Amino acid sequence: IIHIAQPENVEGWLLAATDAGVVDFDIIGISYYTGWSDHSLRTLGNFINQLRHRFGKEVMIVETAYPWTLGSVRESATNIVDDTFLLDGYPASPEGQLDFMVDLTQTVYDAGGLGVIYWEPAWVSTDCSTLWGQGSHWENATFFDFRNDDEVLEGIEFLQADYMYPVDFSLSMILEGEQPETVFLRADFTGMGRRLLSIPPAADGRFVLNTRLPAGTEIHYQFFGALPANDDTALIYGACLDEEGMFVLTVPITASDIQHTAGTCDVAVHPS
Structure with a gap:
């Protein structure tokens, strides 16, 4: 897999790589974070389809996340996935997280892609620290509810949804x-x-x-x-x-x- 961050960077990077003779890979891996991309789910599907046919490689989303809340455990560890990541129709709620992940995965399948990998579903808050604060900067985009003793959230159920496969x-x-x-x-x-x-x-x-x-x-x-x-x-x-x-x-x-x-x-x- 060649993993490239954000759809906007993929095509130019691949053209430069293939022009330089870098062709010995099987899968184009893409990070897709809604807060850092102009692609909607619809345009992302079109883009995946284009990549598959233009470069003759499999394509998958290898890094993505969506918030189930905009709250946090500690103010000192600011969450990275904030309100700028929200799409219309997908609120920052457990249901919104699940709906987004199911619709994203179906979009990838409809475009002929291989599937979706979530990042980072278990980065819950702990006493550990980063350079920017104590705790987790991703706790609102995990699959665990910090308000309820880290109970598993329904977002994880996207893995078992009833998809239509191409x-x-x-x-x-x-x-x-x-x-x-x-x-x-x-x-x-x-x-x-x-x-x-x-x-x-x-x-x-x-x-x-x-x-x-x-x-x-x-x-x-x-x-x-x-x-x-x-x-x-x-x-x-x-x-x-x-x-x-x-x-x-x-x-x-x-x-x-x-x-x-x-x-x-x-x-x-x-x-x-």
């Missing part, structure tokens, strides 16, 4: 004859707008994009054999396309390999 599937293009070095994909599910994804050939000669989306999602996409991406270079064509020349597909409910053959509307769906 489906792994692949889109592949089969070309006959001379193979190009890459094909290009334009899709409405990558978080990248109209920007193209470059897809190199797999070992079996197919051009494959592996992705993950909620079952039942309607997606629109088109493969191109060369640039510029237009009707002349489109690889799927026929009556199956929408008004913008895109193929329309509903994400299946089980893991699948969805294969296209260049020059046709033919599509084959195989369990994977």
